[in-house]
Amino acid sequence: MSKNIKRIAVFTSGGDAPGMNAAIRAVVRTATYHNLHIYGIYRGYEGMIAGDIRRLETNTVGNIIHRGGTILKTSRSKDFLKKSGRKIAYESLLAHDIDACIVIGGNGSFTGAHVFSKEYNIPFIGIPGTIDNDLYGTDFTIGFDTAVNTAIEAVDRIRDTADSHNRLFFVEVMGRHAGFIALNTGIGGGAGSIIIPEKTTNIEDLKRLLKKSAKRKKLFSVVIVAEGNKLGNAAEIAEIVGKELDYETKVTIIGHLQRGGSPSGADRVLASRLGYAAVDSLLKGHQNMMVGVLNNQIVLTSLKDAIKRTKKVKNGLLEMAEILAL
Numbered sequence: 001m002s003k004n005i006k007r008i009a010v011f012t013s014g015g016d017a018p019g020m021n022a023a024i025r026a027v028v029r030t031a032t033y034h035n036l037h038i039y040g041i042y043r044g045y046e047g048m049i050a051g052d053i054r055r056l057e058t059n060t061v062g063n064i065i066h067r068g069g070t071i072l073k074t075s076r077s078k079d080f081l082k083k084s085g086r087k088i089a090y091e092s093l094l095a096h097d098i099d100a101c102i103v104i105g106g107n108g109s110f111t112g113a114h115v116f117s118k119e120y121n122i123p124f125i126g127i128p129g130t131i132d133n134d135l136y137g138t139d140f141t142i143g144f145d146t147a148v149n150t151a152i153e154a155v156d157r158i159r160d161t162a163d164s165h166n167r168l169f170f171v172e173v174m175g176r177h178a179g180f181i182a183l184n185t186g187i188g189g190g191a192g193s194i195i196i197p198e199k200t201t202n203i204e205d206l207k208r209l210l211k212k213s214a215k216r217k218k219l220f221s222v223v224i225v226a227e228g229n230k231l232g233n234a235a236e237i238a239e240i241v242g243k244e245l246d247y248e249t250k251v252t253i254i255g256h257l258q259r260g261g262s263p264s265g266a267d268r269v270l271a272s273r274l275g276y277a278a279v280d281s282l283l284k285g286h287q288n289m290m291v292g293v294l295n296n297q298i299v300l301t302s303l304k305d306a307i308k309r310t311k312k313v314k315n316g317l318l319e320m321a322e323i324l325a326l
Ligand code: F6P
Pocket: 015, 106, 130, 131, 132, 174, 175, 176, 227, 259
């Protein structure tokens, strides 16, 4: 156990994700168990710069495991991108005698931690919290499962109305530059086609596929579109494809609905495991690592690899989805 770490700070950063509260709870309770003083930095790196740092107790994190969003609030800080901002942030941590930080967030948040830890000697541990699931070194990020469930529920509802009117729906989901949400929503929602950034979709092939479905009297269809794909957004694709088809075409953007809501059981368990592992890793002397889960085992990956390396879509999943949609 590292002798030097007595006071640690936890914060959430970037887009909120369901399960972040469960992770905060696990961090606070594990740290308290080890007699550490635990502080919350409010509003992510913005709050670190502003010195918005407050003591957290076991009771502060009571009754939050089931709540979406983040009790610590979050931000995408422009000032932290600047050296001058990071200097003020470091001074805030010094003023509160913070020995180490736990950051719950995604790629941008870990990039901030990676840069900061090179400039200043404060150990960081990252907990992957983003609905996008786009971090290398973990099979799942906190919030992904809930977001996919929310999107599938939306697709189920769209199927009802699409079926009733014989319509073709293009449903756009989030994911930034990654297609994990789209792929899983498409498979779980029984989509006719899935368009993701990781695979180039040929617009002519898509038209042919949808025409073929229409010919075999498939009365409606749902196409899932990942926001980061290269063909365009759902409205643009619908415009190009819709003209040539017998279906009436509609577009739905699920948007921020995917980010809110009570975390799923899987996300609560994942967040609890990772929060616990983050404190444990700090105490074992690890720094500038991300805690993740690979094949259901807790694994540490350097923050550098987590942000720089690309997580691949599981082999064969898209092909499987195409066969199941026939
Ligand atoms: O990273 C999470 C995410 O929801 C992405 O899927 C999306 O592209 C982005 O954040 C939206 O960010 P904002 O809420 O700042 O518009």
